[in-house]
Amino acid sequence: MSETEGPERRDEPGGTGRPLVEVAGLAKAFGAVAVLRDVAFTVPSGSVTVLIGPSGSGKTTVLRCLNALETADAGTVRIGEVQLDYAARPGKRDLTRLRAQSAMVFQAHNLFPHLSVLRNVTEGPVVAHGKPRAEAEEQAHALLESVGLGGKADQHPYQLSGGQQQRVGIARALALEPELLLFDEPTSALDPELVGEVLGVMKDLADAGRTMLVVTHEMRFARSVADQVLFMDGGVVVERGEPEAVLTDPREARTRTFLKRVL
Ligand code: ADP
Numbered sequence: 306m307s308e309t310e311g312p313e314r315r316d317e318p319g320g321t322g323r324p325l326v327e328v329a330g331l332a333k334a335f336g337a338v339a340v341l342r343d344v345a346f347t348v349p350s351g352s353v354t355v356l357i358g359p360s361g362s363g364k365t366t367v368l369r370c371l372n373a374l375e376t377a378d379a380g381t382v383r384i385g386e387v388q389l390d391y392a393a394r395p396g397k398r399d400l401t402r403l404r405a406q407s408a409m410v411f412q413a414h415n416l417f418p419h420l421s422v423l424r425n426v427t428e429g430p431v432v433a434h435g436k437p438r439a440e441a442e443e444q445a446h447a448l449l450e451s452v453g454l455g456g457k458a459d460q461h462p463y464q465l466s467g468g469q470q471q472r473v474g475i476a477r478a479l480a481l482e483p484e485l486l487l488f489d490e491p492t493s494a495l496d497p498e499l500v501g502e503v504l505g506v507m508k509d510l511a512d513a514g515r516t517m518l519v520v521t522h523e524m525r526f527a528r529s530v531a532d533q534v535l536f537m538d539g540g541v542v543v544e545r546g547e548p549e550a551v552l553t554d555p556r557e558a559r560t561r562t563f564l565k566r567v568l
Contacts, residue, residue, distance in 0.1 A: 325350035325516050326371070326485060331380030331391070333366055340366050341377065342540040348485070348533075351514040355527040355548070358537035359563055364520045367537070368487045371518070372409050373400040385484045407485040408478035413494035416462040416470055416477075422449065423458040426477045433481070441480070448476040452506050468499030472506055479510075486510065488519040504530075524568060528552055536560045 326348035333341040341363045348354045356364050369375035370391075371382055377391040384406035389395050395403075408429075416425050426445035430436040436444075449455055452472040462470050471491055478486055488507065492500040504526050511517060511530050521527065527534055527548050534551040536544040536559075544557045552568075555561050 323350075324348055325385060326518070327381070327383040328367075328371070329381050331367065331370060331377050331382065333363075333370060333375065333377045340540055341370070341380075344380070344537075344540070344542055346535055346542050346545060348516060348518055350516055352532040353511045353517045353519065353530050354533050354535060355531040356518060356520045356535045356537060357522070357524075357527065357563070357567075358543075362537040363540045364537055365489055368409065368489050368518065368520060371403075371485070372407050372487055373404040374409070376400070405481075406483060407487050408481040408483040409487040409489060410471070410474045410478050410491050412490050413467060413471065416473055418462055420461070421458065422454065422460050422462070422465070422473050425462070425473055426480050429477060429481050445476065445480060448479050449473070451479075451509075452476050453502070466499060467495045468502045471495065471499075471503045475503075475506055475510075484516065486515055486517045488517065488521065490520050490522070492521065492523060522567060524552060536563065538563065 324347035329345045331341050331344035332339070344363070344367055356367065358364055366375060370377045371384065379392040381388060381390050382403060384403065387402050387406050389399055389403045417428065420428065423442060423445050426448060427438065427441040430441040430444070431438055446458060449458055452475055454469060454472055454476070457465060457469065462473070465473065491507070492503050495503065500523070504523060507519070508530050531548045533545060534548045535542050536551060538559045544551055544555060544560045551560065552564065555564060
């Protein structure tokens with residue numbers, strides 16, 4: 306499971322080599338504060354990209370613009386066949402189409418507390434996609450099994466550990482059948498002993514060929530699972546490359562300063 310996959314696996318089906326995700330010129334200000342300034346990167350299909358950088362550098366905002374939870378001021382985002390030009394002031398339908406291409410796993414505490422684990426996983430497909438409930442439940446049981454929570458379908462979130470709740474969050478994201486999985490510091494709110502089980506599920510997803518963009522401070526995960534690491538600072542991607550290159554021998558002084566603080 307831990308062996309490195311060859312680059313040929315990373316091409317899109319059809320062998321075109323076109324990346325699944327292309328972001329260019331992404332810019333976003335909150336009031337007078339420019340939070341993203343000309344962010345550009347690509348994510349090859351079937352690969353894992355880890356996004357690192359200091360707090361406030363814009364990482365979460367990038368994920369939110371990809372998922373159209375946030376509307377950028379300018380820039381283009383393409384995920385699969387759906388392209389959005391933020392400068393052209395996209396309408397609600399365009400934003401919804403882009404949103405459907407990805408699913409987000411948040412830091413923590415965003416399951417519906419009053420719903421069972423099963424219902425937490427089925428609500429998206431049933432409500433947003435109109436999937437028949439029986440079909441959604443069958444899929445949810447399989448997904449819960451795959452994240453090691455086969456026996457927890459009828460429990461409520463408060464009956465689960467933080468790590469188990471995050472695994473439900475992952476199953477819920479998978480139930481939306483997205484092209485791209487977005488992770489926003491999925492382990493940062495967990496007690497240290499619960500981090501491994503969540504990273505383990507994420508590694509399984511990577512091994513299964515899922516395309517993932519992960520904001521995390523877990524440098525060991527970045528080193529062992531990522532195909533590329535992006536370092537952000539001040540609203541731009543300052544450096545990108547293979548994990549070994551960026552994390553061990555960074556070109557940019559800003560990357561070196563950041564790594565000295567976190568490693
Ligand atoms: P990171 O994920 O790298 O910590 P964020 O994308 O969360 O960075 O935030 C980047 C900057 O944008 C921060 O200075 C943050 O305070 C600001 N910011 C984020 N969301 C909002 C918002 N909704 N309104 C105002 N400022 C925001």
